Amino acid sequence: xxxxxxxxxxxxxxxxxAGCRYFFGYPITPQNEIPEYLSWRLxxxxxxxxxxxxEVSAINMLYGAAxxxxxxxxxxxxxxxxxxxxxxxxxxxxxxxxxxxxxxxxGPGLGGIQPAQGDYFQATKGGGHGDYHPIxxxxxxxxxxxxxxxxxxxxxxxxxxxxxxxxDGMLGQMMEPAEIPPMRxxxxxxxxxxxxxxxxxxxxxxxxxxxxxxxxxxxxxxxxLFKKYEEITKNETRYEDYLTSDAEIVFVAYGSVARICKAxxxxxxxxxxxxxxxxxxxxxPYPTEIIAKLAKCDKxxxxxxxxxxxxxxxxxVRLAVNGLKPVEFxxxxxxxxxxxxxLVKYVKEGK
Amino acid sequence: xKIVADxxxxxxxxxxxxxxxxxxxxxxxxxxxxxxxxxxVDGAIGVVPVGCxxxxxxxxxxxVFEAAHGRAPAVASAxxxxxxxxxxxxxxxxDGDLASIGMAETVHACTRGExxxxxxxxxxxxxxxxxxxxxxxxxxxxxxxxxYGRDPKVNGNPIHMCEMLATLTGPAYIERVSCYDVPHVNxxxxxxxxxxxxxxxxxxxxxxxVVANCPTNYHQTPLESMQFVKEKGCSFYxxxxxxxxxxxxx
Amino acid sequence: MQKITISxxxxxxxxxxxxxISYSAIEQNLNTSWLPSYGPEMxxxxxxxxxxxxxxxxAAPVIDHPDILIAFNEPSLDKFEGSVKKGGIIITNxxxxxxxxxxxxxxxxxxxxxxxxxAINKRGANVYMLGVLLPIFNGDISEEAAIHAVEHVFESKPxxxxxxxxxxxxxxxxxxxxxx
Numbered sequence: 001x002x003x004x005x006x007x008x009x010x011x012x013x014x015x016x017x018a019g020c021r022y023f024f025g026y027p028i029t030p031q032n033e034i035p036e037y038l039s040w041r042l043x044x045x046x047x048x049x050x051x052x053x054x055e056v057s058a059i060n061m062l063y064g065a066a067x068x069x070x071x072x073x074x075x076x077x078x079x080x081x082x083x084x085x086x087x088x089x090x091x092x093x094x095x096x097x098x099x100x101x102x103x104x105x106x107g108p109g110l111g112g113i114q115p116a117q118g119d120y121f122q123a124t125k126g127g128g129h130g131d132y133h134p135i136x137x138x139x140x141x142x143x144x145x146x147x148x149x150x151x152x153x154x155x156x157x158x159x160x161x162x163x164x165x166x167x168d169g170m171l172g173q174m175m176e177p178a179e180i181p182p183m184r185x186x187x188x189x190x191x192x193x194x195x196x197x198x199x200x201x202x203x204x205x206x207x208x209x210x211x212x213x214x215x216x217x218x219x220x221x222x223x224x225l226f227k228k229y230e231e232i233t234k235n236e237t238r239y240e241d242y243l244t245s246d247a248e249i250v251f252v253a254y255g256s257v258a259r260i261c262k263a264x265x266x267x268x269x270x271x272x273x274x275x276x277x278x279x280x281x282x283x284x285p286y287p288t289e290i291i292a293k294l295a296k297c298d299k300x301x302x303x304x305x306x307x308x309x310x311x312x313x314x315x316x317v318r319l320a321v322n323g324l325k326p327v328e329f330x331x332x333x334x335x336x337x338x339x340x341x342x343l344v345k346y347v348k349e350g351k
Numbered sequence: 352x353k354i355v356a357d358x359x360x361x362x363x364x365x366x367x368x369x370x371x372x373x374x375x376x377x378x379x380x381x382x383x384x385x386x387x388x389x390x391x392v393d394g395a396i397g398v399v400p401v402g403c404x405x406x407x408x409x410x411x412x413x414x415v416f417e418a419a420h421g422r423a424p425a426v427a428s429a430x431x432x433x434x435x436x437x438x439x440x441x442x443x444x445x446d447g448d449l450a451s452i453g454m455a456e457t458v459h460a461c462t463r464g465e466x467x468x469x470x471x472x473x474x475x476x477x478x479x480x481x482x483x484x485x486x487x488x489x490x491x492x493x494x495x496x497x498x499y500g501r502d503p504k505v506n507g508n509p510i511h512m513c514e515m516l517a518t519l520t521g522p523a524y525i526e527r528v529s530c531y532d533v534p535h536v537n538x539x540x541x542x543x544x545x546x547x548x549x550x551x552x553x554x555x556x557x558x559x560x561v562v563a564n565c566p567t568n569y570h571q572t573p574l575e576s577m578q579f580v581k582e583k584g585c586s587f588y589x590x591x592x593x594x595x596x597x598x599x600x601x
Numbered sequence: 602m603q604k605i606t607i608s609x610x611x612x613x614x615x616x617x618x619x620x621x622i623s624y625s626a627i628e629q630n631l632n633t634s635w636l637p638s639y640g641p642e643m644x645x646x647x648x649x650x651x652x653x654x655x656x657x658x659x660a661a662p663v664i665d666h667p668d669i670l671i672a673f674n675e676p677s678l679d680k681f682e683g684s685v686k687k688g689g690i691i692i693t694n695x696x697x698x699x700x701x702x703x704x705x706x707x708x709x710x711x712x713x714x715x716x717x718x719x720a721i722n723k724r725g726a727n728v729y730m731l732g733v734l735l736p737i738f739n740g741d742i743s744e745e746a747a748i749h750a751v752e753h754v755f756e757s758k759p760x761x762x763x764x765x766x767x768x769x770x771x772x773x774x775x776x777x778x779x780x781x
Binding site for chain 3: 002003004029030113114169170173174175176177256259260262263264266337339340341342
Binding site for chain 2: 027079
């Protein structure tokens, strides 16, 4: 049954339903409802919650729990996610499946606590040191938060890779009706006995490690990692196509901003302007193909990338369009949220 | 008309954003008064944390760094090496900032014996983020991440910072004070002043812990929260001097 | 569909009135979104929320031009009255707001909701306001759905349910007379 859920709490309960039993976090606005909820919820289902002494500590706790074979999660918001980056790089290199939630707030620096999308580069291009990518989901409604969180643990397990879910303060704080999928039977979760270091006595120690000190060994590992990313790109790329079949103007936006674009598109169409939207649901892997395909359509006159940042995803749109059509950018930052009317005005007046 | 009491000049005209009944305002004033009375406002450098006192740079009329969460003692240690040794340097930090995420920075600045002063506001709760458990939340006290009350078996034990830091060689002066009534406010001021004097005499690190309140997140009136600090806070965190090398010198 | 902006001091039940509307909309099988302001400005400052209900999928949860503004204090009226859609509705809590709107192109209601509710339940002003809204919603949300929402929200405090339902009904009756 559908219930009214706050974004942060919906993610927390969806994680529990997915079989997540461990959570490590540190307070930071606007994601506090996730640790608060899980602090009482996880013990109810036989799991555990630790309020870590820092984000650095929390991400390393996640490394431990995931390495021991458990479904585990951490969450934070932009400055805290920056602190976690070293740990995320280690997790990617140790090939540990886990889920990391970032409810983005405005930056740089301590910045502000209002919604923003300024962590796109950090999330999709690695964020920490070395050659790696987490899989990045960008839901735009509370129900999609639930569904993607529920699925994120499976995807993480399938590829033994960290999955990041990025929202923003708006999605974390707002309430919408959503339905939580049924509780996963823990017995049906993937068997990790082969690699997880959970205390074996079979004479074959399992090692969780990211140190590969021999250059050839590390290069071979990096090639293995990138073969995995090719697989992920082939199988996991997701996007929503909204009214692009006859569109002359194609918006590209993700998360909460995509919804603001949809409202603008309804208004523009009422005024006779054919607009549509590509909404990437995975930011890594990026839905390059559909954008490249639309760029080749004669009827498409231009792309307008809309972000709550100074322009980050727009670079990936430009790469996909590859010079075939103009790619414009409309952004707000600092925690400001654009209104549908702003986008209508931008399309009609160019400002 | 004669002015008989006024706001210290070291505090700016910016209205404090703190909740009604919060003792941050009192401690801000004590820091300002102590610096003024010692004639050390000029050249003073504050380092403020992330937490409720994150806007400290708006309130102190001196150079102020807004540090990343927990890193104020590291920032202050570096400043100490750059500026004139006579510039007075203080950090002003809450319990989450100092005793949780910044524990390493706190311990290492203390053990190095940095010639700085740390003002530590311990109200046993995360105020700014909305009432989560702090490293100093007392057993049995409720917080939004321990809704049934802190259970040491589940949530671990709280930390007594003064007692712990007093085991280190580096610190010169460590005292715990409170602000729940006028006599204690006066004692707190004397302690803060002494801490700055220790720094002026280049004796090393001084650390003042203030057992403070948070009416908003305790869900108490300001008066109830003061009573709570007096009865519970100060019995769990006993007031007093934990280390004083100026006495040992004599 | 209605887009509603609710604003006032923290502690006036601004956010919970928004939740009551969203819960009622769910009971009515409508889509709904509830978007609060958040952060330190809520401590003793102003709070507001944007609530939308619709039979269709809700695109943007943000509201640039509300159909209805409910202002529980004067700063809220000052801040939001200019944004209300032409022909829209502004309601103030006239126990607190002692001035009228400057807008001439909207319907304006001044309702002493604190006083009216206090006769039944001192803490019932926001449920009373929910009642006031139902006739304006013009049948989109039934009295029954709103009662279910009240019962749901106060599930853990069953003692206060009857007086809140009474507030709801009183609000409905009050507004029915006004819109007649």
